[in-house]
Structures are given as structure tokens and as C-alpha cells.
Amino acid sequence: xxxxxxxxxxxxxxxxxxxxxxxxxxxxxxxxxxxxxxxxxxxxxxxxxxxxxxxxxxxxxxxxxxxxxxxxxxxxxxxxxxxxxxxxxxxxxxxxxxxxxxxxxxxxxxxxxxxxxxxx
Amino acid sequence: xxxxxxxxxxxxxxxxxxxxxxxxxxxxxxxxxxxxxxxxxxxxxxxxxxxxxxxxxxxxxxxxxxxxxxxxxxxxxxxxxxxxxxxxxxxxxxxxxxxxxxxxxxxxx
Numbered sequence: 001x002x003x004x005x006x007x008x009x010x011x012x013x014x015x016x017x018x019x020x021x022x023x024x025x026x027x028x029x030x031x032x033x034x035x036x037x038x039x040x041x042x043x044x045x046x047x048x049x050x051x052x053x054x055x056x057x058x059x060x061x062x063x064x065x066x067x068x069x070x071x072x073x074x075x076x077x078x079x080x081x082x083x084x085x086x087x088x089x090x091x092x093x094x095x096x097x098x099x100x101x102x103x104x105x106x107x108x109x110x111x112x113x114x115x116x117x118x119x120x
Numbered sequence: 121x122x123x124x125x126x127x128x129x130x131x132x133x134x135x136x137x138x139x140x141x142x143x144x145x146x147x148x149x150x151x152x153x154x155x156x157x158x159x160x161x162x163x164x165x166x167x168x169x170x171x172x173x174x175x176x177x178x179x180x181x182x183x184x185x186x187x188x189x190x191x192x193x194x195x196x197x198x199x200x201x202x203x204x205x206x207x208x209x210x211x212x213x214x215x216x217x218x219x220x221x222x223x224x225x226x227x228x229x
Contacts, residue, residue, distance in 0.1 A: 035218070037165075044223040045157070045165065045208050061217055064121065097164055104152050104171045106212030110164040 002026040002109040004098050009114030012088055016118075020083040022098030022111060030054065030076040035107055036083050038094035038116075048096070051081065065091075088118045122146055124209055126221035132229040139196040141224045143209035148189045153213025156185060156194045159223075160205045168207075169194065196226075204228050 008020040022034065033056070036048040049062040051072045060072050071084040081098060095115050099107035123146040133139055143154070151172040157165035167176040169185040172192060182197040196203055206225050212218040 035212075037220075044206075045159075045210070045220040047210075047212075047218040047220060050218065063217065063219075101170075104174075104213060105167065105176070106153065106155060106170075106210065106218065107157075107165075108167050108170070108176065110166075112164055 002100070004100065004109060004111035006096060006098055006111040006114040009096060009116045011117045011119065013120055014088060014090055014118055016088050017084070017086045018088065018116060020085065020096055020098075020114060020116070022081040022083075024079045024081070024100070027100065027109075029074070029079045029081070032100045032102070033106075034072070034074065034081040035099045035101075036072060037097045037099060037107070037110075038092075039097070039113075040091070040094040043094075046094070048083070085116070088116075090118050092116060093118050121217055122149060122211055122215065122219050124211060124219055124221035126207075126209055126224045128224060129222070130225045130227060132227050133199055134229045135199050135201055137199050139194075139199055139203070139226060141194040141196075141207055141209075141226070143187075143192045143194070143221050145190045145192075145211060149211045149215065150213055151188050151192075153211050153215055154185075154187070154192050155210045155212065157208045157210065158203075158205050159208060165208060199226075201228075 035050040095113040097113045101108040156169040159165045173185045209221040
């Protein structure tokens with residue numbers, strides 16, 4: 001069974017940084033494209049970015065609101081994907097989910113999410 | 121960037137009724153990349169449909185998906201009490217950037 005567990009969320013001030021982790025089990029992480037999605041309080045889902053598997057080039061893509069501030073990386077040896085968030089803004093406040101899929105399924109499995117609050 | 125617009129924002133129906141949810145893309149997208157998710161309060165989203173019309177593992181057959189180009193539909197043939205939730209469409213797959221619709225809240229009438 002695929003399990004994804006996010007961690008690293010919390011309270012941070014505007015302009016600060018946080019690093020989220022997504023630990024995976026039940027799959028071979030090196031074979032997986034990984035995606036980060038966020039959900040602000042009372043709002044819909046927002047795609048944050050993704051990282052391809054290394055054999056596909058390991059390319060990262062980001063949504064416009066986070067491009068240049070957020071960085072996705074992976075450590076396949078630790079079965080973990082990271083979301084480094086810098087220059088945080090109040091509008092980055094959300095629950096952050098990691099997800100993965102296979103084949104034509106972009107996100108078939110989701111973590112439980114980790115909350116991030118950006119406030120002074 | 122491809123913008124997905126879902127309609128309606130809120131749909132009020134009774135158990136046993138048929139629900140039709142719409143997802144419209146700002147430009148033509150590949151049907152292989154269109155997915156639907158269900159989200160109950162306090163829970164992570166759950167994949168229902170992928171590739172427009174394929175049910176994910178364990179999804180009841182009262183759920184069906186259709187569409188192509190810019191217009192996609194999720195249909196729930198006979199609503200069960202557990203179906204009242206928020207539904208999100210997403211375009212992904214081979215698209216360089218992914219995006220979600222704003223969600224449709226399916227509520228009990």
C-alpha cells in the first residue's frame with residue numbers, strides 16, 4: 001500500500017523559510033513523479049509544482065505564484081521529496097499535500113497534508 | 121496556463137437524484153490528463169476518475185466521466201449520502217503545468 005506522509009509545516013513569519021518533507025513507502029520513489037498541491041483555508045486545491053523522476057530528467061515545474069521562491073527536490077535513497085519554501089507570504093498559508101501517480105494517473109495517492117501558517 | 125472553470129459552484133440535490141458537474145478548460149486539453157477528485161471535510165482529496173472516463177480502484181460505478189477538448193463532465197447517477205462532498209477537476213498528465221478547477225460543492229437539498 002502506498003503511503004505518503006508530509007511533515008515540516010508550522011508557523012512562520014512573512015519573509016521566512018520552511019522546508020516540507022514527504023516520506024514515501026509502498027512504492028519505489030525513484031520511479032515516481034511527485035507533485036505538491038496546497039489548499040488555503042476554505043478554498044480549492046492549487047497545484048504548486050512537480051518533480052519528474054530522474055530517468056525522465058528530474059525536471060521541476062512550478063505554478064506562477066511560487067516560481068522563484070519554492071524549490072522541489074528529491075532524495076530517492078531516503079524515499080523523500082522536499083518542498084523548500086523561501087520568501088514566504090501570508091497568501092502561502094495553506095495545507096500542503098504531496099501526491100504521486102503512475103502512467104496516466106497524475107495523482108492517485110495523497111498524503112494527509114501538513115499545515116503552513118504565514119503570519120506576523 | 122490552462123484555467124479550469126467548474127460549474128456550478130454549489131449543487132443542491134437529494135439522495136437518489138442524478139448529479140451533473142461540469143469542468144471547462146480555457147483551451148483544449150488532452151482527455152488523458154483530466155481527472156476528478158472528491159474531498160470530504162477535513163480529508164485529503166480522493167481520486168475518482170482519471171483519463172476523463174476511467175474509474176479509479178474501488179470507485180462505484182454510479183460515477184462516470186465524459187468529455188473532450190474543453191468540456192468535461194462528471195456524472196453521479198444516483199446520489200448516496202456519502203457522495204455529498206466537494207468535487208475538483210484537474211488537468212495534468214503530459215501538460216507542462218497542471219491546474220485545478222475551483223471546486224463544486226455538492227450539498228444535500
